[in-house]
Amino acid sequence: MSSPMFDELEAALEELRSQQKRIREAQQEAEQETTSFRTKDRMISAVVDHKLRLTELKLSGSRYRSLAPAELASRIVEAVQAAQDEAAKKSMDVFTKLAPTASGPQFGEVLNTEFDLDRMFEEAVRLAQTPLFPEDVKQSEKNxxxxxDGK
Known part of the structure; x- marks a missing residue:
């Protein structure tokens, strides 16, 4: 026989696992994404991965040869930054559809750092299983x- 409190805890843990699955699927979706950006004059194209790392850079035609080195470098930087900005927006869109409205802006922190999803959920489960009241802690210690002693 289970108590209402136990049933609520079980339901909450099931919801937590369900959220974990949805987040993991979104993370896998985001990891498969690459983003391309091509300048208006089609001279420079840049491709970045889901971590905003440059994975490909192409210079088309020969007009770039007539540019001053500083100008060419500046255009390359602009193209790469535009690709990174677009990739960041794509990633943010994938995750914000999972988040409550108030949590949306916090996902930028997650996307720009390495984080351990499993550790985050295991910590949540551990906290959910921690007794709420001092009497429960005492009873748990006695148990x-x-x-x-019985072993």
Missing amino acids: EEAES
């Missing part, structure tokens, strides 16, 4: 002592 553990009784179990260790």
